[in-house]
Amino acid sequence: MNKQTLFELLQQQGITRRGFMKYCTALTSLMALPPSMIPIVANALESARRPSVIWLSFQECTGCTESLTRSHSPTVEGLIFDHISLDYHHTLQAASGDAAEHAREQAMKDNYGKYLVVVDGSIPLGDPGYSTIAGISNLDMLNETVAGAAAVIAVGTCSAYGGLPMADPNPTGAVSVTSLIKDKPVINVPGCPPIPTVITGVLAHYLTFGSIPELDELGRPKVFYGQSIHDRCYRRPFYDKGLFAETFDDEGAKKGWCLYRLGCKGPMTYNACATLKWNQQTSWPVESGHGCLGCSEPNFWDAGSFYKALSIPDGDYAKAAGYAVATGVAVGAAAGFVNRKTKSTAVSQHTKVTVDDFELNKDKK
Amino acid sequence: MSSEALADIKIQVEAPEYDSGNLHSILSEIKFALEQLLEQKKTHSIDLRAMPWSPGEEDKLEQYLGRGEISVELNALGKSTFYESRFSGIWIVTHYNQEDEIIGKLIEITTMPEMIFSQYEDIKESLENIQIQP
Amino acid sequence: MEIFSTANDFLLWVRGDAFNIALTILIIGVFIRLMEIFLLGRKKDFSEPRGTEWGPGLKNIVTRSVVDNGTFKRAPFVVVVGYIWHICFFIVLLFFVPHIELINAMLGIKWPGLPSQFVDAATVIAMVSLIAMLWHRLTHPVLKFLSTYEDYLVWFVTFLPLLTGYIAFHRMIDPYPLALGLHILSVELLMVVFPFTKLMHAITLFIARWYTGAMMGRKGIES
Numbered sequence: 230m231n232k233q234t235l236f237e238l239l240q241q242q243g244i245t246r247r248g249f250m251k252y253c254t255a256l257t258s259l260m261a262l263p264p265s266m267i268p269i270v271a272n273a274l275e276s277a278r279r280p281s282v283i284w285l286s287f288q289e290c291t292g293c294t295e296s297l298t299r300s301h302s303p304t305v306e307g308l309i310f311d312h313i314s315l316d317y318h319h320t321l322q323a324a325s326g327d328a329a330e331h332a333r334e335q336a337m338k339d340n341y342g343k344y345l346v347v348v349d350g351s352i353p354l355g356d357p358g359y360s361t362i363a364g365i366s367n368l369d370m371l372n373e374t375v376a377g378a379a380a381v382i383a384v385g386t387c388s389a390y391g392g393l394p395m396a397d398p399n400p401t402g403a404v405s406v407t408s409l410i411k412d413k414p415v416i417n418v419p420g421c422p423p424i425p426t427v428i429t430g431v432l433a434h435y436l437t438f439g440s441i442p443e444l445d446e447l448g449r450p451k452v453f454y455g456q457s458i459h460d461r462c463y464r465r466p467f468y469d470k471g472l473f474a475e476t477f478d479d480e481g482a483k484k485g486w487c488l489y490r491l492g493c494k495g496p497m498t499y500n501a502c503a504t505l506k507w508n509q510q511t512s513w514p515v516e517s518g519h520g521c522l523g524c525s526e527p528n529f530w531d532a533g534s535f536y537k538a539l540s541i542p543d544g545d546y547a548k549a550a551g552y553a554v555a556t557g558v559a560v561g562a563a564a565g566f567v568n569r570k571t572k573s574t575a576v577s578q579h580t581k582v583t584v585d586d587f588e589l590n591k592d593k594k
Numbered sequence: 595m596s597s598e599a600l601a602d603i604k605i606q607v608e609a610p611e612y613d614s615g616n617l618h619s620i621l622s623e624i625k626f627a628l629e630q631l632l633e634q635k636k637t638h639s640i641d642l643r644a645m646p647w648s649p650g651e652e653d654k655l656e657q658y659l660g661r662g663e664i665s666v667e668l669n670a671l672g673k674s675t676f677y678e679s680r681f682s683g684i685w686i687v688t689h690y691n692q693e694d695e696i697i698g699k700l701i702e703i704t705t706m707p708e709m710i711f712s713q714y715e716d717i718k719e720s721l722e723n724i725q726i727q728p
Numbered sequence: 729m730e731i732f733s734t735a736n737d738f739l740l741w742v743r744g745d746a747f748n749i750a751l752t753i754l755i756i757g758v759f760i761r762l763m764e765i766f767l768l769g770r771k772k773d774f775s776e777p778r779g780t781e782w783g784p785g786l787k788n789i790v791t792r793s794v795v796d797n798g799t800f801k802r803a804p805f806v807v808v809v810g811y812i813w814h815i816c817f818f819i820v821l822l823f824f825v826p827h828i829e830l831i832n833a834m835l836g837i838k839w840p841g842l843p844s845q846f847v848d849a850a851t852v853i854a855m856v857s858l859i860a861m862l863w864h865r866l867t868h869p870v871l872k873f874l875s876t877y878e879d880y881l882v883w884f885v886t887f888l889p890l891l892t893g894y895i896a897f898h899r900m901i902d903p904y905p906l907a908l909g910l911h912i913l914s915v916e917l918l919m920v921v922f923p924f925t926k927l928m929h930a931i932t933l934f935i936a937r938w939y940t941g942a943m944m945g946r947k948g949i950e951s
Contacts, residue, residue: 244671245713246715247668251671254689255689255698258643258698258700261644263641263644264700265639267639390734459904460899463614463651464648465614473825473841485649489825496904499903503646504644505643509696510643516649527733528734528736529736532740539826540826540830543740543743543744543747544743544745546834549751549752550752553753554759556756557755557758557759557760560756561762562763
C-alpha cells in the first residue's frame with residue numbers, strides 16, 4: 230500500500246484546499262451520499278491511503294472495463310493515478326506476458342492482506358480450458374489472488390451472478406464469484422455493464438472509509454441498488470394512472486407513457502439508472518423509450534423475453550393448456566360414463582314399492 | 595467527448611405534459627431550508643444529481659430559479675461556477691473537471707458557499723510563500 | 729438448504745413451471761367437472777313443447793343476478809357484502825393493467841384498464857368484505873354449524889391472492905421478485921383448488937341458471 234495519503238499526494242500536485250473540497254464534493258456525490266457528508270468525506274480522505282487494486286478479467290466481454298473507462302467523474306486517469314494504485318489489469322496495463330503476471334505477484338506480496346481484488350467475468354468450472362490467463366486457470370488465479378485480499382469486488386453481472394456465460398445451457402459450467410469465495414467480503418456490482426459511476430463509487434467508498442458499504446441480500450451496495458428502477462422512474466405517474474405505451478411507436482410511446490406492457494422489468498430491477506443515468510447523465514434506457522431489461526438481477530438472460538410484460542407467465546402455457554383440455558375431456562368423459570353406468574345400474578336394480586310393503590302387520594294376517 | 599460536443603447534437607427534448615412531483619418536492623425542500631437559514635442560520639445543500647429527473651425537468655428548475663446579482667468562477671481542478679438565483683440565499687453550484695464535464699451539481703441554501711471564502715489552509719501556505727521583497 | 733438461491737429464481741419458477749402445473753390442473757379439473765355434469769344428460773322428451781329453451785335460459789342467467797326481495801329480507805348482510813365483494817373482486821381481476829396484460833397474452837383479448845389507485849381501493853374493500861363475511865360465518869350460529877373445512881379453505885385461497893397482491897403492489901416485502909412471486913403462487917393455489925371446491929360456482933352458476941330458465945320457459949306437458 231502506498232505510504233502517502235491521498236491528501237498529501239494532492240498537495241504535492243499543487244492542489245489547493247478549495248480544489249480538495251471540490252474533489253470531496255464530487256466524490257460524495259459519486260458515492261451517492263448526501264452533501265451533509267462532505268466534511269466527513271474530507272476528513273476521511275485526509276488520512277486515506279491509495280489501496281492497491283488487482284483487476285482480474287475472466288469469462289467476460291470487456292464491456293465492464295469499457296464502462297469503467299467512460300466513468301467521467303472523476304476521470305479514469307484520475308481514478309487510476311490518484312485514488313487507487315491499479316497494479317494489474319491485463320487490458321489496461323502496458324506490461325504483458327510474464328512482466329504482467331509478475332506485477333500481480335509483486336502487488337500481492339507488497340500489500341498482502343490489504344489489497345482489493347476486482348473481478349469481471351464468470352469462472353468456468355466445467356472445463357478450466359475454456360478460459361485461462363498465462364496458462365493459469367481462472368479458478369486457480371482467483372483462489373490464489375483472493376487469498377491475500379482485503380475484499381473482493383465482483384464487477385458486472387457475469388462475476389456477480391454468472392451472467393451470460395451461465396445462461397442456459399451454460400456450456401462452460403460458469404459460476405459467480407460469490408459461489409466460490411466464502412471467506413472474504415464480496416461486494417457485487419452487477420449490471421451489464423454496471424453504471425460506470427457506480428463502479429468508481431464503490432471503489433471510492435473503500436478508498437475513503439477503508440470499509441465496504443452496506444449491502445443488500447444479494448451483496449449489492451444499498452446506496453446504489455437500494456431502490457427499484459420502478460420506484461425512481463420518472464414515468465411512474467403514468468403507471469399509476471394506467472397510461473401505457475402498447476407499441477414502440479404509438480401515441481403513448483410518443484407521449485412518454487409507462488413501458489410496462491412492452492416488457493419493462495423496472496419493477497423487479499434494483500439499480501440506480503433512474504438517478505445516475507448514463508453517458509454523462511444524458512439519459513437512460515427508459516428515458517430513451519425502451520423498457521428496463523433487468524440486467525442487474527440474477528438470471529436476467531434466462532428470465533424470458535425482454536418484451537413480455539412481467540405479469541405474463543413465461544413457460545409454454547399454450548401447450549400445457551392444450552394437453553390439459555384434451556386430458557380433462559377424456560377423464561371427464563370416462564367419469565361421466567361411470568356415473569351413467571352407476572345411474573343405470575341403480576335404475577335397473579330399482580324395485581317398485583307397493584302399499585303392501587308398508588303393511589306392518591302383513592305377517593299377522 | 596466534452597460536454598460542448600454533446601450539447602452540439604441537435605436533439606429535441608420533449609417535456610412530458612405531466613408533473614412527476616420532483617419540482618414540487620425540491621422547491622418545498624428549498625423553501626424549508628430558506629426558513630431555517632433565516633431563523634437559525636442553518637445552511638443546507640441538495641445534490642441535484644441524486645434526483646430522478648424527467649427529460650427537461652432540471653432545466654425547468656433552473657429557469658424558475660433564474661439568475662441573481664452575483665456569480666463567481668473558480669479554477670481548481672477544472673472550472674466551478676457559483677451563482678445566486680433570483681431568490682437571495684439560494685445558490686446554484688456546478689463543478690466541472692479538467693475535461694469540462696460536470697462532476698457535481700448542487701443547490702446551496704446559504705449566505706455564501708463555503709468554497710468561495712479563502713481557505714485557512716491555503717492562507718497558511720500563502721504566508722509561508724509571500725516575500726516582502728519580490 | 730435452499731431450493732431457490734435467489735428471489736429471482738423463485739419468481740422464474742412461479743412464472744414458468746409452477747404456472748403450467750397450476751393451469752394444467754385447473755383445466756383438467758374444470759373439464760372433468762363439466763363433462764360429468766353434461767354427460768348426466770336429461771331424459772328424452774317425447775312430447776312437443778311450446779316455447780323455447782334458449783331465450784328463457786339466457787335471460788335467466790341475467791335476471792337471477794338481481795336479488796329477490798325475500799332473500800334480501802332474510803339475509804341482507806350476505807346480499808350486500810356479497811355484492812360489494814364480487815364487484816370489487818372483478819374490478820381488481822379484470823381492470824388492473826398487469827392482469828389485462830396476462831389475459832391478453834393468454835386469450836388475445838384486451839380492454840382499457842383502470843388507474844391503479846382505483847384498483848388499490850377496490851382491493852382493500854374486497855379484503856374488508858371477505859373478512860366481514862368470515863366474521864359473519866364465525867358468529868352466526870347456524871352458518872357456523874353448517875360450515876365445513878372446505879368453506880374455510882375456499883375463503884383462505886380467495887383471500888390470499890388479494891393480500892399478496894396488495895403487498896406486492898405496495899412493495900411491502902423486499903425484494904420485489906419475492907413479493908410478486910408470492911402473489912402469483914397464491915393465484916396458482918387458487919387455480920389448483922378451484923375445480924374441486926365450491927369455487928366452481930363461478931362456472932356452474934351459468935349452467936344452473938340456464939337450466940332453471942330453460943325449464944321455466946318450456947310450456948306444455950313433459951313425457
